[in-house]
Amino acid sequence: MHGHAKTSLAGLGLAALGVVFGDIGTSPLYTLKTVLDLAGGKPDPATVLGILSLVLWTLMIITTIKYVTVAMSLDNDGEGGILAVMSLVGIKKHRPLIVAIGLFGAALIYGDGAVTPAISVLSALEGLNMVTPTFQPYVLPAAVVILVILFAAQPLGTERIGKAFGPIMLSWFLVMAFLGLMGILHHPAVFAAVNPLYGLHYLFAGGVTGFLVLGGVFLCVTGAEALYADMGHFGPTPIRISWLAIVFPSLILNYAGQAAIVLEGTPTDGNIFFRLAPGWALIPMIGLATLATIIASQSIITGAYSMTRQAIQLGWLPRLAIKQTSSEGYGQIYVGSVNWLLMIVTVALVLGFRKSDNLASAYGIAVSLTMLMTTVLLFIAMREIWNWNVAAAGAVAAVLLVVDLAFFSANLVKIADGGYVPLLLACAVYGVMWLWHHGMEAVQKRYAEDLMPIGDFTAHTVAQQTPRVPGTAVFLTRQDTDVPAVLIWHLLRNRALHRDLIVLTVSGAAVPWINADKRLEIKELAPRYWRARATFGFMERPDIPALIDRMKHHGCVAEMEDITYYVGHTTVTHRDDGQGLPRWQEVIYAMLERNSIHAGDFLLLPSEQTVELGRQIAI
Incomplete structure (x- = not known):
């Protein structure tokens, strides 16, 4: 809960409403309508109560039990989400399969992340069709305009707007609860659906239809993974309190209210959610719903930025330009390439599917697979960190697996109707991760062939009577031992060295944050030659000048006022001896390398003090 120690629990809870619960909080706009359509549009009591029971118990088992209770009890130095857990049980223990599962799960979130803004904004604006049919031709263009404005505003940062997110979402949940309660008063017997037997009976008696309905029911919890991923921003307690005190009751009341008016005979065409509102309140309600869906979309976009930064720090994505949009919150960042790619995909989805009903077919499959992972x-x-015995861990996991597998299987039938879209997006992201990491490993192997032991290097400079000029040179390298290639290149080209030499390796750790006293290791290996290693967590951004300034506390007496940073710039070429990467992998990695930002920019090195040394390397 970094940076939130002085913030009140109530303040954190209110902020969490605006950031964490946008996706799951706007799902009532389309979930029940989608499920009833899958059920054949037969609003008889057994069907409606069965569906409502499935929705209520899905919210209970997946969100309340799995995520709010179990998953949020597991953190990686305060951070949650699939990448944080993957780092904890995969990277630290060197398990490639576990790492692959975690990375593909993260890639899947990108896939559904593009669908969420499209379906949310469309479903809110489609309420205009209920005001008058004349609005219908304008719904699609309006959705595109809102989404384009949303993405175009991202470089400005969300600090000011973000302060209003919490109160707006609080209003949204309170209005949803009130409308739901009004609906329930028309048919109070709807509360019978609290009995899970209604849901189980419908599920097993409905045959294929009962099974397919699960794909629609799952839409009510597509935002549950976000609760876990955003845990580091607020801590588990504010999220749990907000969920149990406000969000969960509001969702239950609203779903029950929708089911009640359907049982009473309200038509199911159009948007059932908006039929809860009286006529005079319809347009204000559409406005509030649109605001809520914009906030939900903003949360997804911000989450994509955070996940991108984590993957870069862990070495699974190319270096991308990351802009800090606020000095107050570390999570307030902007990643331009991710933003524009998401915008293109999201707008394409809106134009391609045209209606929220159609988008529902593409929604859910990626998140259901992420939840399974x-x-x-x-x-x-549970086994390795909490030290539970096999029986206890197996019993809990088995229940969750049965539920996850049921939802994933039901969502599989959506593949042909659009479910392939988020899967293809996820495969593309995972492919980039794998190729980048694999290419980096190949480059490091070639670099390792050019290393020189420190003793040989020192002897060479003495034998050649290499001149030493005033100042300090800092050489950035990924190698942990010996004299790196970038220093050797510098010596070969310039035939001189600075008086003080610092060889610095910057690495990412499988934890979000590194304590200041453990950040830096430095040792003088030869007179005025220091070897330093700096470690940053995957939620931190390296600031090398600030780090160099702190080296004086570790015995480094170099002249800190006169520093030149040297960074190697690699141009990748094909290796002709048959020992390198396949040609297609080498070509893609080279393209990613060319389009990633320079290491100096990523490490915040001052451009006027940085020298890049270029070299071709065959992989």
Whole structure:
């Protein structure tokens, strides 16, 4: 809960409403309508109560039990989400399969992240069709305009707007609860659906239809993974309190209210959610719903930025330009390439599917697979971190796996109707992660062939009577031992060295944050030659000048006022001896390398003091 120690629990809870619960909080706009359509549009009491029971118990089992209770009890130095858990049980223990599961789960979130803004904004604006049919031609263009404005505003940062997110979402949940309660008063017997037997009976008696309905029911919890991923921003307690005190009751009341008016005979065409509102309140309600869906979309976009930064720090994505949009919150960042790619995909989805009903077919499959992978990681964590015995961990994991597998299987039938879209997006993201990491490993192997032991280097400079000029040179390298290639290149080209030499390796750790006293290791290996290693967590951004300034506390007496930073710039070429990467991998990695930002920019090195040394390397 970094940076929130002085913030009140109530303040954190209110902020969490605006950031964490946007996706799951706007799901009543389309979930029940989608489920009833899958059920054949037959609003008889057995169907409606069965569906409502499935929705209520899905919210209970997946969100309340799995995520709010179990998953949020497991953190990686305060951070949650599939990447944090993957780092905890995969990277630290060097398990490639577990790492692959975690990375693909993260890639899947990108896939559904593009669908969420599209379906949310469309479903809110479609309420205009209920005001008058004349609005219908304008719904699609309006959705596109709102989404384009939302993405175009991202470089400005969300600090000011973000302060209003919490109160707006609080209003949204309170209005949803009130409308739901008004609906329930028309048919109070709807509360019978609290009995899970209604849901189980419908599920097993409905045959294929009952099974397919699960794909629609799952839409009510597509935002549950966000609760876990955003845990580091607020801590588990404010999120749990907000969920149990406000969000969960509001969702239950609203779903029950929608079911009640359907039982009473309200038509199911159009948007059932908006039929809860009296005529005079319809347009204000559409406005509030649109605001809520914009906030939900903002949360997804911000989450994509955070996940991108984590993947970069862990070495699974190319270096991308990251802009800090606020000095107050570390999570307030902007990643331009991710923003514009998401915008293109999201707008394309709106134009391609045109209606929220159609988008519902593409929604859910990626998140259901992510949830399945999270359960696998949770089982490993129960055994190895919590030290539960096999019976206890297996019993909890088995229940969760059965539920996850049921939803994933039901969502599989959506593949042909649009579910392939988020899967293809996820595969593309995972492919980039794998190729980048694999290419980096190949480059490091070639670099390792050019290393020189420190003793040989010192002897060479003495034998050649290499001149030493005033000042300090800092050489950035990924190698942990010996004299790196970038220093050797510098010596070969310039035939002189600075008086003080610092060889610095910057690495990412499988934890979000590194304590200041453990950040830096430095040792003088030869007179005025220091070897330093700096470690940053995957939620931190390296600031090398600030780090160099602190080296004086570790015995480094170099002249800190006169520093030149040297960074190697690699141009990748094909290796012709048959020992390198396949040609297609080398070509893609080279393209990613060319389009990633320079290491100096990523490490915040001052451009006027930085020298890049270029070299071709065959992989």
